[in-house]
Amino acid sequence: MSLKSCLGAAFAAVALLASPAGAQDAEKTLYFYNWTDYYPVELLAKFEKETGIKVILDGYDSNDTLLAKLQSGGASYDVIVPSDYVIPGLVKDGLLMKIDTHAMSNYAHMKDAFKNPEFDPRHEYSAPYLWGVTGLAYDSAQVPGGMLEPSWKEYFEPRPELAGKIAALDTASDEILAASLYLGIPQCTESNEDAARILALLQAQKEKLKLYSSDSTVDRMASGEVAMHHLWNGATARATAQRDTIRFLYPKEGTPMFRDNFAVPANAPHPENAKIFINWMMAPENAAAVSNAIAYANAMKSDEFLSDQWRKMDAINMPEDFASRLVATQDCNGKARELRDRIWTRLKG
Incomplete structure (x- = not known):
């Protein structure tokens, strides 16, 4: 590329023709x-x-x-x-x-x-x-009564009948931010006390989870393998296209965008x-x-x-009155990141 810029388009064309096929492909x-x-x-x-x-x-x-x-x-x-x-x-x-x-x-x-x-x-x-946003997807067919409250409480303190049927994302930033929103803790906290509260919540939840995974999320929800998934709205919509009993929640405590x-x-x-x-x-x-x-x-x-397909789903077309729930993800500084890493290491260790 530097030869082209130095010699101009004409010389570059000559050089390209003279170069080995492998270099041209590159x-x-x-x-x-x-x-x-x-x-x-x-x-x-x-x-x-x-x-x-x-x-x-x-x-x-x-x-x-x-x-x-x-x-x-x-x-x-x-x-x-x-x-x-x-x-x-x-x-x-x-x-x-x-x-x-x-x-x-x-x-x-x-x-x-x-x-x-x-x-x-x-x-x-x-x-x-x-x-998009990251919220909660659930299969209404697997939930007694068919409905869950639009709250992170349903995820972090799940109903007994959902224990062992919940999937978490396998990413520290997503899980810790959701926990922070539920507990009312600033997402870039530098407080050891806040970190301890977040860790305690995640540890208590861990025994009620089926798995942590950020892969194959669409298939997992569409197949009914889990009843609830901490999930992105787009993945939820694609799963809903295969299993129409899936619903999406925008948690009232804050929905990360x-x-x-x-x-x-x-x-x-x-x-x-x-x-x-x-x-x-x-x-x-x-x-x-x-x-x-x-x-x-x-x-x-x-x-x-x-496509008109996605216009009909709340997971893609968020109700206007939910706009106030959206929370932009912040770029946390070094100390806040260190706390996050320590929480995650303790949780997954």
Whole structure:
């Protein structure tokens, strides 16, 4: 890529023709690191056909896994998908490349509500991918009376008939934030006393859980393997499409909202291909294709391309009066993170 920029397009073309086939193939490659089951692979075929760039997709299960991978320098990816609260730290640590999303042609299709986010005010380092909430999914057919209260109490202090039929997410940030909301504790607390209360709640709940897992969540709910799952709204909607007795709760104590974004690591081997992909994904029809496939809302003006299937579900179309329950995830400082890690280590140890 440096040869192209130095010698110009004409000389670059000559160099490309003269280079070995393997090197040419490398230039037409994109390494994409995304959350597991968070992108329709059939859309990659469309991208490859339209651009000639081959995509190699790898998956992870949490922001913590992504951070560990980037901080270790153990792998080189071109496009990653960090959540909103993770981005400021990545920028501060020099782990992201500036891509100036606001200068890309398809930026014009972004909804105004998603422009100038507090975590990347000018969209210099990121572009919006999908957004949603993390709440509680339950199978009304397995719940006596068919209904649960919209409260974290149903999850942390479950009814006796649900004990052993509950799945938790296997991510410290999700579980500890939910516990904090239920207990009325600030999500970035630095208090040892607060940490002790959170740990006690999680330890008491642990014996009533079936498992911790952030993978195969849709299949787990759709099959009826569990009666309740701490879960994302999009995964709940996809499970509901297979099992219509599933319901979604927006807990009244606070429902975490997430905004996931495309970004490019500082050591990306194919940054220009990454920019092509990100701009391509901001085209409304492509953004809608993702939403239609995995049931999460996107930030682009894509409504005309969206399926009616998801418009009928509360898990996707949140009732307006629940808006006050939404809580943005905060980027906690070092001490708060250390407390979180200690809680999780004690809990899972």
